[in-house]
Amino acid sequence: MDVGVTLPGHGADLVAHAQHAEGLGLESLWHGDHLIPVNPFLDATLVHATVAAVTTRIKLGFGVLVPALRGPAWAAKQIATLQHLSGDRVLLGVGSGGEAHGEAAWHAVGVPFAERGARTDAALEVLPRLVRGEPVELHGEPVALRPGATMPPVLVGGGTAAALRRAARFGDHWYPAFVPRRSVASGVRRLAELAAAHGRPAPGVTVGVSVALGDVPASVVDGRVRGMTDYGLPEDVAREVVVTGSVAQAAERFAALADAGADRIVAMPFTEDRFRQVELVAEATVAM
Structure with a gap:
């Protein structure tokens, strides 16, 4: 199983964090994307451009890019540019910009909030050709972006039925x-059925998990659980899915997700000792 980690959202030395994770042998680095998110973070495309310049191997994941906020042409231009800058290391997580973030960003760019799902599907229809530099008709006019690039793998974010349908179709x-x-486990089964209906192989599975390993005060875990409920997660589920405890316990949790069908885990440390947390995640990866 591949294991990656999220970068700090802002206010940290991203170069040091990126090089630290790469030095530990982790597979990928991830950063969120939204114009006006619940919790503030830097622009993912610029973060990954910076990280691409100071690393050589580790992959660069969007967790997740919202193409409907950018429009497909600009999204494709940024993705292609990152592929060139990184040597084809991009992992293109894509989402529709869930309800938890509210409507402010959509008003800011003049896109109706209710259209975000349909616009995400429309973007996914044309992104591969746009990124590759192939001609695409947009708004009644042919467009070909240059230089083209390798289309990265598409990871469709979200745990809803709509996200599963989108993943089966595009991901x-x-x-x-x-x-x-x-x-x-149930999502993997449903995903295989949906993908087969489209004549596609079943997509792989990447799972994001909140992580706080070692001796972590209960108050810190409680704070993270409260934050997860802000995203609409029931408190009992939030407590169930947070990964805490020892390296061995984390390795067991990661292995259980692998047994359920996950191919990759994206660990999201939420304590102040992020460098140490990433080291513990790397140890758990080896212990699986």
């Missing part, structure tokens, strides 16, 4: 976060 991976093992 190389399904990318839910904060979901119990049983939901991963």
Whole structure:
């Protein structure tokens, strides 16, 4: 199983964090994307451009990019540019910009909030050709972006039925976060059925998990659980899916997700000692 970690959202030395994770042998680095998110973070495309310049191997994941906020042409230009800058290391997580973030960003760019799902599907229809530099008709006019680039793997974010349908139709991976093992297993089964209906192989599965390993005060875990409920997660589920405890316990949790069908885990440390947390995640990866 591949294991990656999220970068700090802002206010940290991203170069040091990126090089630290790469030095530990982790597979990928991830950063969120939204114009006006619940919790503030830097622009993912600029973060990954910076990280690409100071690393050589580690992959660069969007967790997740919202193409409907950018429009497909600009999204494709940024994705292609990152592929050139990184040497084809991009993992393109894509989502529709869930309800938890509200409507402010959509008003800011003049896109109706209610159209975000349909616009995400429309973007996914044309992104591969746009990124590759192939001609695409947009708004009645042919467009060909240059230089073209390799289209990265698409990971469709979200744990809803709509996200599963989108992953089956467009995705190389399904990318839910904060979901119990049983939901991963049932999602894998449903994903295979939906993909078969489209004549496609079943996508892989990447799962995002909140992580706080070692001696972590209960108050810190409680704070993280409260934050997860802000995203609409029931408190009992939030407590169930947070990965805490020892390296061995984390390795068991990761292995259980692998048994349920996950191919990759994206660990999301939420304590102040992020460097140490990433080291513990790397140890758990080896211990699986």
